[in-house]
Amino acid sequence: MPIVEEVNAISEIPEALWQTLAPTPYPFLQRGFLQALEDSHSVSASTGWKPRHLLVKDGATLLAFLPMYEKSHSYGEYVFDWAWADAYQRHGFPYYPKLVTAIPFTPVAGPRWLLQPGVDPKEILTLLLNKISEISDAERISGWHVLFPDDSVVSALSKQPLIERNACQYRWHNAGYNSFDDFLAVLSSRKRKNLRKERRDVQAQGFTFHTVPGKDMTPELWQHFYRFYQSTYMIRGMQGYLTPSFFTLIQEGIPDSFFLVFAELDQTLVAGAIFFTGEDTLYGRYWGCDADYMNLHFETCYYQGIDYCINNNITVFDAGAQGEHKLKRGFYPVITKSYHQIAHSGFAEAIASFCYEEKDHVSAYAQEAETLLPYKKDQ
Numbered sequence: 001m002p003i004v005e006e007v008n009a010i011s012e013i014p015e016a017l018w019q020t021l022a023p024t025p026y027p028f029l030q031r032g033f034l035q036a037l038e039d040s041h042s043v044s045a046s047t048g049w050k051p052r053h054l055l056v057k058d059g060a061t062l063l064a065f066l067p068m069y070e071k072s073h074s075y076g077e078y079v080f081d082w083a084w085a086d087a088y089q090r091h092g093f094p095y096y097p098k099l100v101t102a103i104p105f106t107p108v109a110g111p112r113w114l115l116q117p118g119v120d121p122k123e124i125l126t127l128l129l130n131k132i133s134e135i136s137d138a139e140r141i142s143g144w145h146v147l148f149p150d151d152s153v154v155s156a157l158s159k160q161p162l163i164e165r166n167a168c169q170y171r172w173h174n175a176g177y178n179s180f181d182d183f184l185a186v187l188s189s190r191k192r193k194n195l196r197k198e199r200r201d202v203q204a205q206g207f208t209f210h211t212v213p214g215k216d217m218t219p220e221l222w223q224h225f226y227r228f229y230q231s232t233y234m235i236r237g238m239q240g241y242l243t244p245s246f247f248t249l250i251q252e253g254i255p256d257s258f259f260l261v262f263a264e265l266d267q268t269l270v271a272g273a274i275f276f277t278g279e280d281t282l283y284g285r286y287w288g289c290d291a292d293y294m295n296l297h298f299e300t301c302y303y304q305g306i307d308y309c310i311n312n313n314i315t316v317f318d319a320g321a322q323g324e325h326k327l328k329r330g331f332y333p334v335i336t337k338s339y340h341q342i343a344h345s346g347f348a349e350a351i352a353s354f355c356y357e358e359k360d361h362v363s364a365y366a367q368e369a370e371t372l373l374p375y376k377k378d379q
Contacts, residue, residue, distance in 0.1 A: 002058045002123075004131035008051050010035040017062045021114040025279035028103040029111055032253020034067060040246035043104050047241075048072040052099065052135075056127055064124045065114045068132075069104065070097045070141070076241050078107035078321045079147045079167065079338045084351060088142065093344065095142050099132060102147035105241045107169075107321040108283050109148045109336055121156050129160065129341075136343050144341040154337055162339040163348065165355040166362040168369070170324075170331035172302075172317040177310045180303070183330065191328060191374030198295040199303060205293060209304060210262045215255035222247050225260060225272045228288025242286075247274075261304045263289075263296060273300045275308070282309050284319040302329050324369070333369040335362065 007013060010031060018031055027033055037043040038051060049069045056064040074081055077100065088095035101112050115124060132144045146157060158164065177183045184192045212221060226244050233240045250258065263271040271289035275282055287301050302319055309317050319326060327333070340355075342348035 002056055002063055002127055004127050005055045005057060006131075006135075007053050007055060009038055010051070010053070011038070013053075013055065013062075013065070018065075020062055020116060021065060022117045024111055024114060026110040027254055027257040027276040027278060027283070028106050028108070029067070029114060030254050030257065033250060033257075034103075036246050036249035036253050037104055040243045040249050042242045042246045043069070045070075048075065049104050054128055054131060056124055061116065063116045063119050064128070066101060066128055067103070067112070068099055068101050068144075071100050072096045076105045077102060077145075077147055079145070079165065081145070084347070087350070088347065093142075093347070094140070097139075098142045099136070099144040100147065101144070106285070107148055108318050109150045110278075112146055112149045112153045121152075122159075125156050125160065132341070136341075141343065142347075143343050146339040148336055148338065157339045160339075162341050163352045163355050164359075165338045165340060166359045167336045167338070168333050168362055168366050169321060169336050170319070170326040171334050172306060172309070172319070172326075172329075172331045174309050174313070174315050174317070179310060180307055183306065183310065186376060187330070187374045188376050195303075195329065195374075198298050201295045202293075202299040205296075206265055207293075207296065207299070208264045209300070210264060211304075211308075212260045212262065213256075214251055214258040214260070217247075217251055217260065219248075221260070221262070221269075222251075224262070224269045225274065225288075228272045228290065229286050231288040231290065232286070240286075261300055263300050265293075271296055271300055273304070275305060277314070280315040282314050282317045284317070298325075298329065302326070302331075306330075324372075327369055327372045328374050330374055332373065333366040335366060 024030065041047070043049040043051065048071055052068050052070050054066040054068055055062060073096065074085060085095040103110070113124070115121060135141060136144065146153070149157060175186070184195060187195065222244070226247065229242070230240050258274060258276045261273050261275065262269050270291065270293070271287070273287035274285050276285060277283070282305055284301055284305050287297065289296060305317050305319060308314070319331065340351065342351055
C-alpha cells in the first residue's frame with residue numbers, strides 16, 4: 001500500500017532513489033536546481049520558504065515527488081494573494097502559514113511533480129491531497145496553492161475540488177525562422193522599423209555581447225553577474241532573493257541547463273542576463289545592469305534570446321513574468337493557471353467567486369492584448 005512521507009530537504013532523498021523518477025527536461029524541477037536553492041539558504045524556514053516536500057512510496061520504491069513549501073509570506077510567488085491575506089487578517093484569521101507547491105522565485109509554467117514511469121497521476125494526486133488535508137487540519141494551515149502548473153498537471157488538478165485562478169503572461173513563438181530578419185519580415189512595417197531602431201541604438205552605443213555556457217562560468221564572471229542581479233532589486237529598495245552561492249551551486253548541479261549573456265562597453269562588463277534551457281523552451285530569468293542605457297534591457301533580455309531560439313530551433317521563449325512591453329516585441333499573451341485549496345469554507349466560497357469573476361477580466365485582457373501584437377494582419 002503506497003504511503004506519503006514528508007522530507008525537509010532535497011538532500012534527504014537518496015540520489016539513487018531520485019534517479020528512479022522519470023527525468024524531466026524542465027530545468028527548475030531538476031535536483032540540482034532545487035537543492036541549490038536549499039543549500040545556498042535562498043530557500044529555508046528563515047526566508048519564509050520552509051521545505052516540506054512529499055514523497056509517495058510503495059515499500060522501497062519511490063512513486064512520486066511533490067515539491068512543497070510552508071510559507072510565512074507571499075513574496076517570490078508571482079501569483080498575488082495579498083488581498084486574500086488582508087481579508088483573513090481583517091476578520092481575525094491567520095492566513096499564514098500556507099502550503100505552496102511551486103518553484104521558488106520562478107514564475108514559469110512546468111510540471112509540478114515527478115513520477116515513476118507508468119504510475120497513474122490520478123492515484124498519486126489522491127494520495128497527495130489526502131496527506132495535504134491531514135497536514136492542514138493538524139497544523140491549522142490556511143490552504144495549499146499550486147502555482148504555474150503546465151497542461152499535464154492542469155488536466156489532473158482541474159478534476160479536483162480546487163479553485164482555479166487565471167493570469168496572463170507573454171511568450172514568443174518561433175515559426176521556423178531562419179534568422180532575426182525572417183522574424184522581422186512578419187511584422188508590420190512600423191513595428192519592424194521600431195525593433196530595428198532599438199537594436200541599432202544598442203549597437204551605436206558600442207555594446208558587444210558574449211554568450212557564456214553555464215559550465216564555463218568563472219568566479220569573476222559570477223561576481224559581475226551577481227552585482228547586476230542585485231542592482232535590479234536595489235533600485236526598488238530591496239534585496240534579491242537568491243544568495244551568491246546559489247549560482248555557483250547550479251553550475252555544479254545543472255551546468256548544461258543554462259547560459260549567460262553579458263553586455264560589454266569599452267572592454268567593461270556592464271550588464272548580464274541568465275537563461276535556462278528546456279526541451280523546447282528557453283526561459284529568461286534574471287538580469288541586471290550597472291547603469292541605465294537606451295534599449296539595452298530589450299536587447300540583452302529579449303532580442304538575444306530570440307536570436308538564440310532561432311539559431312537553436314527552440315520553439316518557445318518565456319522571458320519571465322509581467323511586462324506588457326513584451327507585446328510590441330512579438331510576445332503573445334498566454335493564460336497561466338494556479339490552483340488553490342482553501343481550508344476555511346467561508347473564505348473558500350469568497351475566493352472562488354473572486355477567481356471566477358477575475359477569469360473573465362483576464363480573458364478579456366488577453367484578447368485585447370493580442371490587438372497590440374506587431375504582426376501583420378495575415379500572420
